[in-house]
Amino acid sequence: MHEFFLNYRTQDGKEAAHIFDTVLSDRFGPDSVFRAQKSIAPGTQWVDMLIGGVRRCRVLLALIGPGWIDAPHQRRPGRRALTDPKDWVRREIEEGFAAGALVVPVLLERRMEQLDPLRLPASLRPLADCQYERYTTRNAEADLTRLGDRLIRQVPDLASLDRRGGSDKATGERSPGSREIRTGRQRGGIGGVHGDVGSFINEAHGPLHTGSGNQLNGPQINGDGTNYVAGDNHGGIRQRFGGPQRPGNDT
Structure with a gap:
């Protein structure tokens, strides 16, 4: 049984279908994707294979390019396919x-607009009401990773086939085996870094403690009304708190 069926027009979806097949097969297994050019063996009844492939799949991905809706009929000039x-x-x-x-x-590439149900046959108008995904060649890896993660949440059985693990966008947690790539620089403050490297600290301007146990950094007295004394202290520190004290009670 193929989990995914790739539906596309050869004119503007063939290249994208090949990429989808490669990426999804790598993630969910080589037999998880039905793509006609690959999945129909020579000499087989291709009509039966196509219909059977659709009926047995869990997810049909309709790859819709800019020429999808207005593709001309091959045998009837002036009509749409x-x-x-x-x-x-x-x-x-x-x-x-x-x-x-x-x-x-x-929807393939940014210029592809959402489907207009009025331009679809009545039998396909529900397609315009389905939540769409968008795929761009420029962001192919990120788009297909996001698509795979979302499909796993909608079709939980796919999780058992997932070879790389997904990410829970709601909690920000990463599943075992997943990778996260971060770019850019971080300045200021204290931030978490995934992995076994502990804490990231940048541009600190005072004593810091990032481990367990006590740390003393020069004389310091804590409490209401106390003073902070910087530098070495070679004598006692006396300080009175609150109002007048009874005679004979030094603090």
Whole structure:
């Protein structure tokens, strides 16, 4: 059983489909992704393979590029491919909805706008109401990591196939095996650094204690009304607190 079915138009989704296949297969296993060009063996009945692949998948990812909605019909000039009930992109999505798969529209690149239901056949209008994901070539790794993490939360069975571990965005905690890459510089204050390096301290202007136990840094007296004495102290310190004291009581 393939967990993911990749639905796309060859004209503007073939390259993205190959990247999705590579990344998702690496994370969830080589048999987890159905991509027609890879998954249909020579000599097999490809119609049965396509329909069966959709019906058995858990997640259908509809990769939607800028030319997806207006792709011309190959045999009927002046008509859009989506208007044909036999259009395979359309049929696969319809089968996905009918089979109860999680159908996720993935908008390719920033210029791709959200789907307008009025421009879709009636059978595909629910696709415009599905929460979409966005994928850009520039941020391919981050986008596909985020997508995988979200799909695991929606389809918990995927967690048992996850080879790298996800991240819980709500709590900020990282699952075992996951990696976190941080860039940039940190200045000032005390910040946490993941790993076994302890605390990060930058630009301290006074005594610091980052371990356990007591630390003394010169004479210091704590309490209400006390003074802080800097430098070496070679004598006693006397100080009176509060109001007048009874005769004979030095403090």
